[in-house]
Amino acid sequence: MTHPCALAVPAVRSLAPYVPGKPISELERELGLADIVKLASNENPLGPSPRAQAAATRALAEVGQYPDGSAHALRHALARRLDLDPACLTIGNGSNDVLVLLAEAFLGPGLEAVYSQYCFAVYPIAVQATGAHGVVVPAHAADHAMPLGHDLDAMRRAITPRTRLVFVANPNNPTGTWARADAVQAFVASVPRDVLVVLDEAYLEYSRGEGVQDAARWLARYPNLVVVRTFSKAYGLAGLRIGYAASHAEVADALNRVRQPFNASHVALAAAEAALGDEEHLARSVQLALDGRRALSNGLAALGIRALPSAGNFLLAYVGEGAAALDAFLLRAGLIVRPVANYGLGEYLRVSTGLPAQHARLLEAVRRWRDSRG
């Protein structure tokens, strides 16, 4: 028998796996260090709302039974919040799940999906695994007003009769770049109606001050729009895995055909519904991230490291050729940030906003690294 991996279908053999942020427990094992700070996965340093935690604890007593596979309660809570029909909502095991469902339902060999250079790494994985072709559109140049951001005009021009999906993250990860509501809406309006625009709003909550708008309100006008959201970031529920798509009901119907019957856990469904009800925790989390974004950006700039403009809870910092060395130095100091060489951004590091004391520790370590290089 040949090497077993060679038996995987060609589209899978050629995939580059997703590279996650290093877990704290892994660095603890490697270094024997305690007190590690992780600013690598854009998590909420406050964690979830206490109400979500209480709901999750209550739900744990019921996990002997299957969850509600239709996610009735969460879909109805979201429908009220977004002023949509519950039939327009698809719940996922994280929004990653929803992105994969979109690819499974609408792509296959001979078809194409369009995304930007430096887009979220899950898009190419989800697309290529179906045997479809991923069309990568060059991002804006580093000296553009929105450096390394999506070039929406070029993305529109990359659409062909074979295109079924266009992925736009707004704001984008790992760059932090964004497009204002009028530009996004003009883009959606310009895309042919038989091509779905997947608008990933994982960082929407952090971007309203930058003119980004909740695109779910445009759904009635654009039946080919799919808005994807997550509870992993501002809602602090990354470890429970829960997200959703808001779309035309017929798109939701297609997603529902490929969705695993119990893709979202009982605990996650309960926690997400409770998290939606705690607007104060959300507001506090967002304010912390916005203050942190400014403080971290200024702190890094004072050390000679400039960050791209960001509308997320993270910064893409330009370090130059020392980026990998700085990353290794920070790890030895018990600080986990995100190397992004796998995105073709080997001279950058992505840093999530955290608590002020965590920023202070990071900036102090960067200062020591800089001083050690003379």
Ligand SMILES: *Cc1c(COP(=O)(O)O)cnc(C)c1O
């Ligand atoms: C973090 C992130 C997600 C959310 O992933 P989950 O699977 O919901 O945890 C989706 N899109 C982008 C661009 C992200 O950065």
